[in-house]
Amino acid sequence: MKRRNFIRTVAGSGAGLLGLGAGLGIAMPASAQGSSMDLARIITGFAAGGTSDAVCRRLAVRLTGDYAKSVVVENRTGAGGQIAIQALKGLAADGSWILQTPMSMLGIYPHIYKQLRYDGLKDVTPVSLACTFDFGFAVGPSVPDSVKTVPQFLAWAKQDQTRAAFGSPAAGSVPHFIGVLLGRSANVDMRHIAYRGTQPAILDMIGGQIPAVSGPVGDFLPHLATGKCRILATSGSTRTKFTPTVATLREQGLKDMVFSEWFGIFLPPGAEAAVVTRLHAALKPALASQDVVSGLAGFGLEAASSTPAELASRLREDHERWGQVVRTIGFTADS
Known part of the structure; x- marks a missing residue:
């Protein structure tokens, strides 16, 4: 009896161990696969060589290895960044497809495109913030050197309506709305000229074709040394480290004019918490690494991370705020 009981006990234990081993046999490959998938893709809605692409490529380098054996960047351009976000909806939510996009495509576009x-x-x-940046309002050689602040520029422009004009990287962009709101703050009808990017607008400003440009601070940095481009104000809550001597719009008396932009990292809808x-x-x-921080700083971007909940909250807040701004201005992409 004792021998039979011993055999049954060992047999039962063996079955349990086999079951446990089978369970471990399933779990171990899954865990190994979870530690580093074969391929991950970071999608951006903008062309290679631009700011958004630069952020993606720096992150791809840092994510290669631990996150995935290979991480590549896909530039799905078109419709001002819309194509990439549209594509995300139909992709697998297993972590192999990652979207990097500026806030505007998620927080502003829903209010301006019918x-x-x-x-x-x-x-x-x-998932996380990637970086933040502020905007600048700059003027060129057609504006007198005596104009050193935005209120002074608005007063100068008000004297002659032909001077009341500014360029921006795109209609419906944050810089576009900043210029319009600045004009309204001083009862100046500021004529907006939309360009395909900030650099073409800056070149026209330096050439004297337009007096001013509203755009990301980083886009002005390469031109400041020429003396033909000077930033009158920046749009953040505090001065940006890239132009520490330039006062903010808030410091110049425009207390409600505080605007910044961010790039965020997202997964397809339905991605599980794990x-x-x-x-x-x-x-x-990756976002705290020195090479990413210094690399983004070259574009006037400040690397930053956040929790998924913090990014979700920030997106909701910006979505609501820009909805109010768009309604106030009365702009639509079809107008």
Whole structure:
């Protein structure tokens, strides 16, 4: 009896161990696969060589290895960044497809496009901030040297309506709205001239074709040394480290004129919490690494990370705020 009991006990234990071994046999490959997938893709809606592309490529280098054996950047350009976000909806939410996009495509576009093919809040899964940046309002050689602040520029422009004009990188962009709001603050009808990017606008400003440009601070930095471009104000809550001697719009008496932009990292809709957590864990040290921080600084960008919840909250707040701004200005992409 004792011998039979011993055999049954060992047999039962063996079955349990086999079951446990089978379980471990399944779990171990999954865990190994989770530590480093074969391929991950970072999608951007903008062309190679631009600011958004530069952020993606620096992150791709840092994510290669631990997160995925290979991380590549896909530039799905078109419709001002809309194509990339539209594509995200149909992609696998397993962490192998990652979207990097500026806030505007999610927080502003839903208010200016009547037939947008995605929901800026529901069709993305927030993971982390990537970077932040402020805007600048700059003037060229057609504006007298005596004009040193934005209020002085507005007073100068008010004297002659032909002077009341500014360029921006695109209609419906944050710089576009900043210029309009500046004009309204002083009852000046500021004529907006939309360009395909900030650099063409700056070149026209330096050439004297337009008096001023509203755009990301980083886009002005290469031109400041020429003396033909000077930033009158920046748009952040505090002075940016890239132009520490330039006062903010708030400091110049425009207290409600505080605007900044950010790039965020997202997964397709429906991504599970474990997938989000894994990507976030890889992004946080990448965004804190010196090569990424210094690399983005060259574009006037400040590397920054956040929790998924913080990014979701920030997106909702910006979505609501820019909805109010767009309604106030009365702009639509079809106008």
